[in-house]
Amino acid sequence: MIPNMKFYVISIVAIFAALGIGIYIGFTLDTQSFVAEQKEDIATKLEERFDFLTNENQQLKLSLKEIEVENDNYKYFIDSTYEEIVKGRLNGSKIAIIETNDDYMYSGIGQILETAGANVINVTTINDRIMNEEMLKDIYNELKIPISGNKLIASSIEELTKSLVTGEETEFVKKLIEKNFVDVVGVIDQPIDYVIVAGGSIREDKERLTLIDQIIVNTVKNMDRSVVGIEKLKSNYSYMETYKSFRISTIDNVDTSIGKVSLILTMEGRPGHYGLKQTAEELVPSLSLPILEYSKER
Template sequence: MRYYIVSIASIFLSLAIGIFIGFNMNGNDIYVTQQQELINSLERRFDNFKAENDALENKIQNLSHLNEKQNILIENIVEDVVYKKLQGMNVAIIETTDNYFYVDLKDILASSGANIPVTIQYLNKAFRINGEELREINELFRLNLQTTEDMIYFINNEITNFLLKKEITAVFQYLITKEYIHCNLPYENLEGIGIDRIIVAGGSNENLNNKIEKLEVNLIKRLDNLNFKVIGVERLDVENSFIANLKKIKIPTIDNVNTRIGQVSLIYVLLGAEGHYGEKATADSLIPFYSMQQVRGEFVE
């Protein structure tokens, strides 16, 4: 009896082992099949991604070629578009930074027939004045300047006074001599300076504490209070833009004045178009969409 029980137990044990082995073999087959399906799925997705990437690269290349052609077209027609549009207009330029060059700004104004009787540039020294330099200024002109902000307000005041009165005071000459500002002026005929528009060109490659509010906003408010017509411009590549601040004080702005499109926008704005133009998030439109006859307040000599 004991023998039969052992035999039966052995049979059931063998059957259990056989079932277990068979299940594992089937499980391995299922696992292998799943892995193969996953690999096939990844390969299909990779092929799809590659096809999409190739299509995007072709699209980018086509857009690049189209953009290149458009730039060539714009470059060839800009001079004709702006030619003598500002004939007889006197435009002063104030650059609030020496981190960026605005030579092309002067070139397009010259092409449009505008006169540039005054250019003034703030130099970096004005933003890094030290205690000894402040003491010297205070002693010479009986002032009480304490901080860099005081110095900026002081320079703003002297520049606006010069533009209003057309006089080079001892203080203004000191600022030039000590290289706080740089000026190109018709010294032989200061009284004959006429100013129809003022362009304030700014932007900075560093985030100086409250520079925009202390310098550009304060300066423009002073000029506006004196009834000067002011336009704010900057290059497309400035690291710290001041356009958002200028929009709050409601003057026209252009954020890409180093481009041909931005320069055409400038001509329209100088003729009287209002708004904020360029390629940044602060722009309302790429360019003023007016004919020259539609521009409000068109300049008349």
Template sequence: MIVDYRYHIASLVAVFLALGIGIVVGSAVLGNEAIAERQKQMADKLEIQLEDLRQKNEAVQARANSLEIDNNIQKQFEKQVLPPLVAGKLAGKRLAIVEANGYGFRDDLVNTLSMAGATVQSVTTILDGFDLTGRKDRLIGDLGLENTNDNDMVKHLATETARGILTGEKQVLLNTLAQAELLKLSGDYGVPVDGIIFIGGSQDQALVKTELVDYPMMDYFLQQKLPIYGVEETDVSFSYMKDYQKKRVSTVDNVETVPGQLALVMCIAGKPGHYGVKSTAKELMPPLDQTGGGGAGQGNQGVGGNSGVQ
């Protein structure tokens, strides 16, 4: 943590000015040399403290500059080593992304998957946590839904959305939800995929609806024997990792970083587990000295079984 001494320096300068005025006034009015000498001694001490603070501030600033340089070097290094580390790891893999956090993800994630040889077939964004407020009656009419309670309807819509991502048979439903601003659709739907990436984590607790939205979708994908990879960024206020791990899927909790993206690629390539920097992670990333090769169908098996990760 960088300490800012500017406030202390400003305070000392103010004290200097007050002392200076005191010396002048005291000498003129009282003519008391003892008072003037005492004030001078205090001013000298304060000057020493001010100089000490200046030196400490310079040292802290120099340290901050050094850390910034080191950080930039590390980022450059990571960007240079990532492409050869992931190259060909996911050749031919077709993936779908479900964005459950509602606020987006960084383009470099898709770039990393592409560098590894994978194709992102579709990106489906859940908006407002499928909040039915002001939309329920319209959806019932447009989609011919039963007038059930909100939670049951949200679970149904989540399951049907997952079905539409895989089969393409629910295009009307997907388009209707998009028009109602409950979904954002991008890419090709109904195209076979080898795995699903769920992007979770939230800055708004009101949008945390893993049991209502994420779980029904995950259950459908798991029934289709598709591996799921749950990811989020490091600085989310509300983590989904613990909830995702209840479904025995692989997780990466720092996916905005190069180590996190490398861990995700290795997960998909056949090294399932829980990776990242949070308490829910078991390791930062999979060992680099082991060959992957497991294929898409092994993604969830390893998490609950062979790897021993719970």
């Protein structure tokens, strides 16, 4: 009996189905094997990379440790010798330090100034009360001082600066001290050769810079006295850019040993902008040239 066509069709379909299933199973097995091999290869490479990075990290730590030790040695050397560098360079100079706000204290620089032979006559701190015109008017009225124009704060700062520079403590300045507009450590009884304006603040206050710092600088210059602007390395808001616009020398890291040396060498006659911030032009004043030649080159 001859099979009918339906039987042949079913047989052919079954054969091709079996062949397809076999191919699929074979491909799947090969793919799984390939994926497994790739995973092992990736894992091996990751382990090798991890080992390399671990070794590199250890080497960097060792290098960093060596650099830290070297820096500590340099710092020890500088801290041990910097006073010898500045000793006697400002013999007889009479200095006034004016802190233009009470955010940072600078009385600590007095020691290096004295090592250089200078005499710190007074340290003045200008408090926030000075920005209150109504409170200033009370002093003017009490002393029967005429009030002209709307420059009360600037006029008060100018009067204070003149008093500090000339060494003549006026009744107005006495009232500023008495009413805590300013704090003065030291005496106001002799003329000053050099004024150090200590700035930097916690927050930006451009009006204060104009009404206080700029007036101090201009007044000192008009009185033919020398003036330098300083601040600490980590001042939150830097005054150095503004001080540079006042055309005075600046030191932006005066709380460091290097900054203290820069201050003394600058005051000795080496104008410039020194320190570590972007506004600085050199780290320290150069000692390779005599003072007069250095000043000409600047």
